[in-house]
Amino acid sequence: MTGLAKSAIPFAMREKGKRFLDLNDTLKLATSIAETRERKVQSTIGGRSQHTEAEIQAPLKTRKARNSAKLAGIKMQIASDRARLKKNKAKMRKQVLLGLTIVPEKRDSLPPKKRVSFA
Numbered sequence: 001m002t003g004l005a006k007s008a009i010p011f012a013m014r015e016k017g018k019r020f021l022d023l024n025d026t027l028k029l030a031t032s033i034a035e036t037r038e039r040k041v042q043s044t045i046g047g048r049s050q051h052t053e054a055e056i057q058a059p060l061k062t063r064k065a066r067n068s069a070k071l072a073g074i075k076m077q078i079a080s081d082r083a084r085l086k087k088n089k090a091k092m093r094k095q096v097l098l099g100l101t102i103v104p105e106k107r108d109s110l111p112p113k114k115r116v117s118f119a
Contacts (some may be wrong), residue, residue, distance in 0.1 A: 021029070
């Protein structure tokens with residue numbers, strides 16, 4: 001770029017000097033950034049404070065209650081299945097001791113055991 005007249009070089013290609021902000025400009029910029037962030041924080045806090053603590057905790061409690069009731073139902077089902085199988089085994093043993101022949105109960109009601117093979 002040396003040796004050419006300034007008018008021959010387009011404006012976009014001319015070297016521009018660095019422009020530093022004055023102290024007042026930097027203070028104004030910092031103040032505006034702080035105010036913007038403060039407004040954002042206040043708006044998010046305002047949205048959260050509308051709900052009470054009980055309203056926030058209520059869905060969690062009902063979800064836990066539903067899950068525990070479901071778990072209790074599953075446990076009761078397992079216990080009843082075990083009791084039924086135990087009774088059937090006792091009947092079979094009793095009939096074998098008495099010398100009666102029986103047809104054993106098929107285990108279609110129980111799901112098949114899953115087998116895992118490691119290659």
